[in-house]
Amino acid sequence: MNIENLKEYTKIYIDSLLYSTPFRDEAYRQEQLTKIEDAKNLFLCMYIINKGNRFDYLNFLHKYKVITDQECADAVYNIWTTQERFHDCGMTKTKLIKFMKMADKEISLPDNIELLSDNDMVTIYRGVRINDYKGLSWTVDKQRAEWFAKRFGINGENGYVFTGQIKKKDIIAFFDSRNEVEIVCDYRKVKDIQCEEIIIADSPESKFDKYVKDTILCGA
Numbered sequence: 001m002n003i004e005n006l007k008e009y010t011k012i013y014i015d016s017l018l019y020s021t022p023f024r025d026e027a028y029r030q031e032q033l034t035k036i037e038d039a040k041n042l043f044l045c046m047y048i049i050n051k052g053n054r055f056d057y058l059n060f061l062h063k064y065k066v067i068t069d070q071e072c073a074d075a076v077y078n079i080w081t082t083q084e085r086f087h088d089c090g091m092t093k094t095k096l097i098k099f100m101k102m103a104d105k106e107i108s109l110p111d112n113i114e115l116l117s118d119n120d121m122v123t124i125y126r127g128v129r130i131n132d133y134k135g136l137s138w139t140v141d142k143q144r145a146e147w148f149a150k151r152f153g154i155n156g157e158n159g160y161v162f163t164g165q166i167k168k169k170d171i172i173a174f175f176d177s178r179n180e181v182e183i184v185c186d187y188r189k190v191k192d193i194q195c196e197e198i199i200i201a202d203s204p205e206s207k208f209d210k211y212v213k214d215t216i217l218c219g220a
Contacts, residue, residue, distance in 0.1 A: 001042065001067055009066045010036050010045045013057055017050075024050070042067060042075060054079055056090020070102065077103035080184065081175050086136065096136060097186050100172045116140060122171065124183050124190065126162045127151075133162040133193055136172075138183040150200045157200045164190035 014032050039045045049057045062072040076099040116122050124138040127148030139145050149159030166185055173184040
């Protein structure tokens with residue numbers, strides 16, 4: 001990878017973004033462009049990019065052959081647990097799966113997966129706000145899935161927890177650094193999927209949302 005070429009394409013990418021909020025305006029863009037000058041590698045460039053744009057940024061670099069398949073794969077793996085938004089993130093699910101499979105894992109994948117279960121099949125869960133299980137991030141902790149299903153919800157709304165079975169050999173990656181015991185897998189490999197609908201009640205997020213709504217309605 002040519003670092004000067006990387007910097008030039010990174011500047012092109014930053015210039016292509018729209019900055020229209022008080023915290024991300026033209027001054028913010030110029031600050032990012034200045035930081036790129038001092039970046040020494042792909043990872044330093046990548047962390048200058050806003051978190052929500054990083055998959056899209058990597059896809060851009062890969063499309064124009066600024067980085068190789070392996071460099072892109074390792075970068076995708078490296079930032080996986082820091083990303084919040086995977087839907088419409090700028091990289092297709094198929095491409096994300098491909099790169100996560102080929103990434104040079106930091107932790108010995110077979111040893112960690114063996115700790116999940118004594119069986120060849122592992123029970124996994126996915127908590128979401130919309131009734132759709134077709135995601136790549138799951139967990140082996142049902143309570144954690146329920147937390148995700150309720151996250152940012154408003155009291156009385158519905159969340160969904162999906163339960164499925166997957167073979168150990170089909171698990172792409174396993175992260176437990178944030179106590180999320182996250183399983184990354186191709187949702188097409190998940191079997192016996194069941195859906196549980198839950199009612200959101202008394203979550204800290206929903207209380208906050210209700211407070212904001214009441215404040216606005218009262219004209220405060």
